Amino acid sequence: MNYFDRDLESVHQQLVNGDVTSAELTKQTLANIAAQEPDLQAYLAMNEAAVEQAEAVDAAGIDPENVLSGMPVAIKDNLVTTNMPTTAASKMLENFHSLFNATVVEKLQAAGAIIVGKTNLDEFAMGSSTEKSAYQTTKNPWDLTTVPGGSSGGSAATVSAGQVLASLGSDTGGSIRQPASFTGVVGMKPTYGRVSRWGLIAFGSSFDQVGPFTRTVKDNAYLLNAIAGHDDHDATSSDQEVPDFTAHLNDGVQGMRIALPQEYLGDGIAPAVKDAIRAAAKQYEALGATVETVSLPHAKYGVMAYYALASSEASSNLERFDGIRYGYRAPEAKNLEDLYVQTRSTGFGNEVKRRIMLGTFALSAGSFDKYFKKAAQIRTLIIEDFQKVFQDHDLIMGPTAPTTAFQIGAESTDPTEMYVNDVMTIPVNLAGLPGMSLPAGFSAGLPIGMQLIGKPFAESTLYQAGHAFEQTTDFHQHTPQLGGK
Numbered sequence: 001m002n003y004f005d006r007d008l009e010s011v012h013q014q015l016v017n018g019d020v021t022s023a024e025l026t027k028q029t030l031a032n033i034a035a036q037e038p039d040l041q042a043y044l045a046m047n048e049a050a051v052e053q054a055e056a057v058d059a060a061g062i063d064p065e066n067v068l069s070g071m072p073v074a075i076k077d078n079l080v081t082t083n084m085p086t087t088a089a090s091k092m093l094e095n096f097h098s099l100f101n102a103t104v105v106e107k108l109q110a111a112g113a114i115i116v117g118k119t120n121l122d123e124f125a126m127g128s129s130t131e132k133s134a135y136q137t138t139k140n141p142w143d144l145t146t147v148p149g150g151s152s153g154g155s156a157a158t159v160s161a162g163q164v165l166a167s168l169g170s171d172t173g174g175s176i177r178q179p180a181s182f183t184g185v186v187g188m189k190p191t192y193g194r195v196s197r198w199g200l201i202a203f204g205s206s207f208d209q210v211g212p213f214t215r216t217v218k219d220n221a222y223l224l225n226a227i228a229g230h231d232d233h234d235a236t237s238s239d240q241e242v243p244d245f246t247a248h249l250n251d252g253v254q255g256m257r258i259a260l261p262q263e264y265l266g267d268g269i270a271p272a273v274k275d276a277i278r279a280a281a282k283q284y285e286a287l288g289a290t291v292e293t294v295s296l297p298h299a300k301y302g303v304m305a306y307y308a309l310a311s312s313e314a315s316s317n318l319e320r321f322d323g324i325r326y327g328y329r330a331p332e333a334k335n336l337e338d339l340y341v342q343t344r345s346t347g348f349g350n351e352v353k354r355r356i357m358l359g360t361f362a363l364s365a366g367s368f369d370k371y372f373k374k375a376a377q378i379r380t381l382i383i384e385d386f387q388k389v390f391q392d393h394d395l396i397m398g399p400t401a402p403t404t405a406f407q408i409g410a411e412s413t414d415p416t417e418m419y420v421n422d423v424m425t426i427p428v429n430l431a432g433l434p435g436m437s438l439p440a441g442f443s444a445g446l447p448i449g450m451q452l453i454g455k456p457f458a459e460s461t462l463y464q465a466g467h468a469f470e471q472t473t474d475f476h477q478h479t480p481q482l483g484g485k
């Protein structure tokens, strides 16, 4: 059993008709995950109570109005849960159990979704390959020798492998969109503030957003319907009205003004990726949209600004992991200072330590103006670049990542090689805009992702344009290597 060729509505219909119960579906889902887990390594924890929870939904009756009722889903292991451990893929949080659920977890459960397990990530969401997990490297279902992207690699892989129809990830600089691109699924990074961050383990608090992975654009809209909205626990969550994100899916792109930034088809982008995006632009024109080349002149400084700002925020957010309040504690410390040093030296992996040091340096008295302040100024210039383009365009299109999935181990020597993966996703986080990746082609058997970027809170426009593209292409219907097993 897998979910290829199925979507939320079709499975929901089976549940409503009684063709299958949520408990049966959940058992099949768990069995399928267990069978593929030795190859895929997408999960860090399974929900022991999943079947019991599904039985409870069956007993209460599947809600015919809610496609998530009784539906198995997965979540990234940096979203806290009371009934499963939360590690953020760090040794620091080995065996950590939260006393509360993340708001998005509460919302999924309120909708009747069955959270089957928690997916692997780069430690504390720092990375673009899941190789930085302290526990395991998730594989890409399209080619098990390649990475699924990151940091939400487990959430992307489980949907791509047909194990669940939906999962949640988080995106600070590309962590939903880049893995979606690498694994051939749909991934949405909502507008900053659209989804509550309460219970998401903080990395870069002015960037982090939770968002869904799905096989189709419509399914993605359903998931965002379920998780969006203001939350009193998160002061940065917006009180903007939450529309029905499925409402405009069939409106098409006739008359839509799409911008294609020249910088997004420049040096460093693989030729096959550029070709796929040019073909997608033609497709949009054929569907009645106009596509115009524009410029985002400061986008190229985005990666530098991000690594100063996000690392600064990380250095502050990760201060709490001191060996006393949470998780891991070094066993043989001589005194308090030694406890801090030993705990943090052995509890954090190298990439996390690198970011903490980078951030601490950028925030230090002698460097603040030179790095942090400069980066904040670049952030403003990038926001202004987008504002200018959006004065006379409805959305921006381009590649999600410069390449398709790379080999495991390929980018492990120079950390900055990994950082440039996010060159086209990071500006979107710097500006707080919504961005979505969807399948737009293949190169040597590996998926290529297209990124659509919208105005603040215009996720509906992205879904509308994404759905129009998906309806006229079949990239989302291909089955990965692992699916043949």
Ligand SMILES: NC(=O)C[C@H](N)C(=O)O
Binding pocket: 125, 126, 127, 128, 150, 151, 170, 171, 172, 173, 174, 175, 176, 203, 310, 422
């Ligand atoms: N968290 C993210 O969005 C991933 C990004 N590649 C980073 O390492 O910061």
